[in-house]
Amino acid sequence: MKPIIVYLSFGSDLGDRERNLIRAMEMVGSIEGYGEISCSAVYLSTAVEMSEYSPNFLNLVTKGEYSYRPSELLSAIEQIEKKLGRTDKGQYKPRPIDIDILLFGDEISKTKRLTIPHPRLTKRPFILVPLLQIEPDIKVRLTEKTGE
Secondary structure: OOOEEEEEEEEEOOOOHHHHHHHHHHHHHOOOOEEEEEEOOOEEEOOOOOOOOOOOEEEEEEEEEEOOOHHHHHHHHHHHHHHOOOOOOOOOOOOOOEEEEEEEOOOOEEOOOOEEOOOOHHHOHHHHHHHHHHOOOOOOOOOOOOOO
């Protein structure tokens, strides 16, 4: 399969946030069929949709190429999150790492496990700002219904 351009977001608000991001990026870089092309700067952001007492996040976005299906990339990412201590996937609680697939080529799809493009991509500055840093002219085709 020909490699497809993918954009991933990384966030951490628990523990050694910088180390968590570095380790997660290293582990994603070792996924079969994945190769990183570029990476945004690290951004500090307040927690969204979480308790007002939640710690601030460190966030970044990467651009890469991937040679397999989105579901396979998601499975590999979820394993990395577990290895790095994430136990609450889908819940808005502090976590050592959160990795999301933002875009997967021109794909538009919605399943129980994965929505592409990420449903809140354009509503979250902590994703959008780093994405635009590495890809300032990007055009995003959204699904009909965005949000949940």
